Amino acid sequence: MIRVRASEARGRGNHGWLDSRHSFSFADYYDPKHMGFSALRVINEDQVAPGAGFGSHGHRDMEIISYVLDGVIAHQDSEGNVQQLPAGEFQLMSAGRGIRHSEFNASESRGLRFLQIWIEPDQLGGKPGYQQKDFGRANGLTLVLSPDGEAGSLRLRQDAKLYQLLLDADQPLTHATAPGRRQYVHLIRGELRIGNTPLKPGDGAMIEHLAQLAFQAGAQPVQALLFDLP
Template sequence: MFTIRYAADRGKADFGWLQSRHTFSFASYYDPAQMGFSALRVINDDSVAPGAGFDTHGHKDMEILSLVLSGSIAHKDSAGNTEVLPAGEFQLMSAGRGIYHSEFNASAQQELRFLQIWIQPNQQGGEPAYQQKDFGQREGLTLILSPDGRDGSLTLRQDALLYQLILPAAQQLTYSSLVGRKQYIHLISGELNLAGNLLQPGDGIKISGETALTLTANAGVKALLFDLP
C-alpha cells in the first residue's frame, strides 16, 4: 500500500528567521492523521536565516538526525561536542537520558537549509552520543543509519535502516525488504516514480505490505529511504 504525503500539504511555521515545513505533527502544527510513521516521528524541512538558529534546549529518548542541504550548522551540546556540519553531511545525536544542544546557521551571509529528522529509539535512557559523517554522493543506495553500524553507517538505537538514494535520470533500481517491514521515502530533489506514484521535491510516501520497490528516476533523484519496523 502506498500513501503519498504531498509537500504542499505539510504543516508550516514562519518565525521570520526560521521557515519550516513539517511532514508530521510538530510544535504548534497538529494533525491527528500525521503523527509519524512507525518509529519515524519528525521530518522538518528548515530554512534558517544567516546568523540565526535554535538556542540551547533539551531532549531525551530520541534519535535526532540532521542532513544539511545547503549552508552549514554550528552545533554545541552538553556532552562537550562543538562541531560544524557542512552541506552533504549527516549528524546523529542520540539524546539518551538527556542532552542539551544548540544549532545555529554558521554563516553570517548564507541561508542554511537542512532536514531535521526524529526517530523514536527502542531503548530508554543510556548515555547520550554524537556521530557525524559525510557519505559522499555515490549513485544507488548508501546505508546511512543501522542498529549495528554495518558498512560504516552511523549507529541508531532502533531496528531501522536509512539509505541515501541517488539515481540519475532514467535509471532504475529495486529495493527489497523483509515481510512485515514498512518504508518511507522523502524526496529531496528530482522526480521519482514508484509503482505509478510520482513524487516531486518535498513529497514523501508511506509504504506498507510491500517487499520489493521498483524506483525509477524521471529526473535525477536524491532521496532518503527509511526501512522501519
Template sequence: MISIRKSNQRGGADFGWLKSQHTFSFGNYYDEQHMGFSALRVINDDRVAPDSGFQTHGHRDMEIISYVLKGEIAHKDSEGNVAVLPPGEFQLMSAGSGIRHSEFNPSISKELHFLQIWIQPNVYGQTPGYQQKDFGQEHGLTLVASPDGKNGSMVIKQDAFLYQLILSASKEASLPASKSRHYYVHLIEGELEVENQKLTPGDGAKIENIDELQLKAVDQNVKALVFDLP
C-alpha cells in the same frame, strides 16, 4: 500499499528567522492523521536565516538526525561536542538520558537549509551519543544508519535503516523488502517514481505490504532519503 503525502500538504511554521515545513505533527502544527509513521516521528524541512539558529534546548530518548542540504550548521552540546556540518553531511545525536544542544547558522549572508529527522528509540535512558559522517555522492542506495553500524553506517538505537538515494535521470534502484516492515521515502530533489507513483520535491510516501521497493528517476537527477522501519 502506498500513500503519498504531497509537499504542499505539510504543516508549516514561519518565525522570520526560521521557515519550516512539517511532514508530521510538530510544535504548533497538529494533525491527528499525521503523527508519525512506525518509529519515524519527525521530518522537518528547515530554512534558517543567516546569523540565526536554535538556542540551547534539551531532548531525551530520541534519535535525532540532521542532514544539511545548503549552508552549514554550527553544533554545540552538553556532552562537549563542538562541530560544523557542511552540505551533504549527516549527524546522528542520540539524546538518551538527556542532552542539551544548539544549532546555529554561522554565515552572515547565506541561508541554512537542512532536514531534521526524529526516530523513536527502542531503548531508553542510555548515555547520549554523537556521530557525524559524509557518505559521499555514490549513485544508488547508500546505507547511512543501521542498528549495528554495518558498511560503515552510523549506529541508531532502533531496528531501523536509513538510506541516501542518488539516481541520474532514468536510472533505477531497488531495495529488498518485507511485508512485516514499513518504508518511507522523502524526496529532496528531482522526480522519482515509487511503486508506479510519481513524487516531486518535498513529497513523501508511506509504503507497506511489499516484497521489494522499486525506485526510478523520471527525467531528472534524484536525491532522496529512504527509511526501512519496524
C-alpha cells in the same frame, strides 16, 4: 500499498528567521492523521536565515538526525561536542537520558537548509551519543544508519535503517524489502516514481506490504531518503 504525504499538505511554521515545513505533527502544527509513521516521528525541512538558529535547548529519549542540504550548521552540545556540519553530511545525536544542544547557521551571509529527523528509540535512558559522517555521493542506495553500525553506518538505537538514495536522470533501481517491514521515502530533489506512484520534491511516501520497491528517476537526478522501519 503506497500513501503519499504531499509536500503542499505539510504543516508550516514561519518565524521570520526560520521557515519550517512539517511532514508530521510538530510544535504548533497538529494533525491527528499525521503523528508519525512507525518509529519515524519527525521530518522537518528547515530554512534558517544567515546567522540565526536554535539556542540551547534540551531533548531526551530521541534519535535526532540532521542532514544538511545547503549551507553549514554550527553545533554545540552539553557533551562537549563543538562541530560544523556542512552540506551532504549526516549527524546523529542520541539524546538518551538527556542532552542540551544549540544549532545555528554558521554563515552570516547565506541561508541554511536542512532536514531535522526524529526517530523514537527502542531503549530509554542511557548515555547521550554523537556521530557525524559524510557518506559521499555514490549512485544508488547508501546505508547511513543501522542498529549495528553495518558497513560503516552510524549506529541507531532502533531496529531501523536509513539510506541515502541518489539516481541519475532516467535511472531505474529496485530494492527488495523484508516481510513485515515498512518503508518511508522522502524526496528532496528531482522527480521520482515508485511503481506507478509519482513523487515531487517535499513529498513523502508511506509504504506497506510491498516485497520490492521499483524506483524510476525522471528527467532530472534524484536525491531522496529511504527509511526501513519496524
